[in-house]
Every structure is written in structure tokens, then in C-alpha cells.
Amino acid sequence: MRILMIMGLLWTACAATGASAADISAGKARAGSACAVCHGVLGLSTLPNAPSLAGQPEIYLAEQLKNYRSGKRTHEVMSVIAKPLSDQDIDNLAAWYASLQIEVREAR
Amino acid sequence: MRILMIMGLLWTACAATGASAADISAGKARAGSACAVCHGVLGLSTLPNAPSLAGQPEIYLAEQLKNYRSGKRTHEVMSVIAKPLSDQDIDNLAAWYASLQIEVREAR
Numbered sequence: 001m002r003i004l005m006i007m008g009l010l011w012t013a014c015a016a017t018g019a020s021a022a023d024i025s026a027g028k029a030r031a032g033s034a035c036a037v038c039h040g041v042l043g044l045s046t047l048p049n050a051p052s053l054a055g056q057p058e059i060y061l062a063e064q065l066k067n068y069r070s071g072k073r074t075h076e077v078m079s080v081i082a083k084p085l086s087d088q089d090i091d092n093l094a095a096w097y098a099s100l101q102i103e104v105r106e107a108r
Numbered sequence: 109m110r111i112l113m114i115m116g117l118l119w120t121a122c123a124a125t126g127a128s129a130a131d132i133s134a135g136k137a138r139a140g141s142a143c144a145v146c147h148g149v150l151g152l153s154t155l156p157n158a159p160s161l162a163g164q165p166e167i168y169l170a171e172q173l174k175n176y177r178s179g180k181r182t183h184e185v186m187s188v189i190a191k192p193l194s195d196q197d198i199d200n201l202a203a204w205y206a207s208l209q210i211e212v213r214e215a216r
Contacts, residue, residue, distance in 0.1 A: 042212050042213075042214065043212060044210075044212055045164070045165050045168070047165070048165045048166070048167040048168065049165065049167050049168050049171060050165070050168060051159070051164055051165070051168050052163060052164055052165075052210070052212075054210075054212040055152075055160060055210075055212065056153070056159055056160055057153050057155070057156045057157065057158070057159070057160075058156070059156040059157050060153070060156065060157050060158060060159050063157060072182075073181055074180075099214075099215045100212050100213070100214060100215065101212065101213050101214075101215055102152075102160070102162075102163075102210045102211065102212050103210065103211045104150050104151060104152055104160075104162040104163065104208050104209065104210050105150075105208070105209050106150065106207075106208060106209075107207045107208065107209055
């Protein structure tokens with residue numbers, strides 16, 4: 001029973017750390033200055049070759065930014081944009097775009 | 109005046125060719141068998157590391173599929189999925205996902 005309680009506390013601590021690691025407001029501020037021109041103020045693409053980021057999974061977004069930063073994924077603009085981002089910047093940006101809710105409907 | 113008319117007809121012909129090149133229904137059918145498990149029946153991601161594709165710009169989608177096919181962009185699953193796709197398959201898939209309409213709202 002004690003082991004279960006300790007495991008529960010550890011899980012809660014880890015979850016809390018994970019939740020507090022990313023700052024949505026900071027991500028929103030950073031996105032407004034760095035990303036909005038191409039990806040839209042609310043994450044809806046403004047260019048035919050830029051993806052919409054609104055509502056994308058947080059893990060996917062962070063992974064792609066890290067791939068651009070490391071050079072695993074390349075793009076003439078994104079490779080430059082991602083270069084100076086810290087892990088914290090990336091977590092914040094991913095949290096901001098993932099926090100936006102999207103609804104989809106099939107065109108008639 | 110005749111030159112302008114000819115230019116207008118040529119433009120119309122090109123536009124018509126472009127519009128008929130992609131088959132949304134064929135893209136939907138293909139997506140249902142190949143993409144829906146990870147990217148959702150209506151293009152909303154079902155996995156934390158798979159992007160939502162609904163409403164993404166058609167040009168962006170086609171470009172990314174071609175990048176996976178050529179190896180410019182790599183992913184353990186997508187590199188395999190994209191390998192056998194023809195240009196027509198890619199155009200159809202891109203047209204299908206781009207045809208889905210998304211709305212976004214900021215979480216409170």
C-alpha cells in the first residue's frame with residue numbers, strides 16, 4: 001500500500017513538473033513576433049507552403065522545431081528561425097499552438 | 109484585342125487543367141486506407157507525434173509527401189508510406205486534406 005502511495009506521489013510530481021515546464025503565454029508572445037507572419041496569429045497558415053499549427057499535438061510540434069534546429073529537417077526559413085530557440089522556447093511554442101482548439105468539417 | 113482573348117483562353121485552359129488534376133474523392137479513398145489510422149478519418153491526428161492534416165495548404169501537403177518520398181524528409185513510418193505514391197496519388201491526397209475546413213479558437 002505504501003509503495004502504491006509513493007508511486008502515486010511520484011506520478012503526480014512528474015505530471016506537475018511536465019505541466020509547469022511549458023509556458024503558454026510566453027509561447028504566445030514568442031509566436032507573435034517570430035511565427036505569425038507565415039503561420040497566422042492563431043496558427044492558421046497565411047502561405048501556401050506553410051503549415052497551420054493551431055491544435056497540432058504538442059509533442060509533434062516540439063519534435064519538428066528540434067528537427068529544424070538540429071538540421072534533421074530543413075527549410076530555408078525554418079532552419080534559420082529554429083536555430084536560436086532554447087528547449088524552453090520550443091516547449092512554450094509547442095504548448096501555445098497545441099492549446100488552440102480546432103474543429104473540422106467536410107466541405108459539401 | 110485578339111492577343112488578349114487568346115491569352116485569356118490559354119489562362120482558362122491552364123486553370124481548368126490544374127483544377128481537374130487532383131481528384132478529392134480518390135484522395136479521400138486513399139487516405140481512408142493509408143493515412144486515417146494516424147491522421148484521423150477527417151485529418152485530426154490520433155497520435156501525439158502525428159500532425160493533423162485537415163485544412164492544411166494543398167501545396168504544403170504535396171511538398172511534404174514528395175519530401176518523404178524522395179528522402180529529403182524522413183520518418184520511420186512516413187518514409188515507407190510515401191515511397192510508392194505517384195504524383196497523382198500525392199495530388200489527390202493533398203486535395204482531399206486541403207478540402208477539409210477548419211476553424212480555430214483560443215482556449216479560455
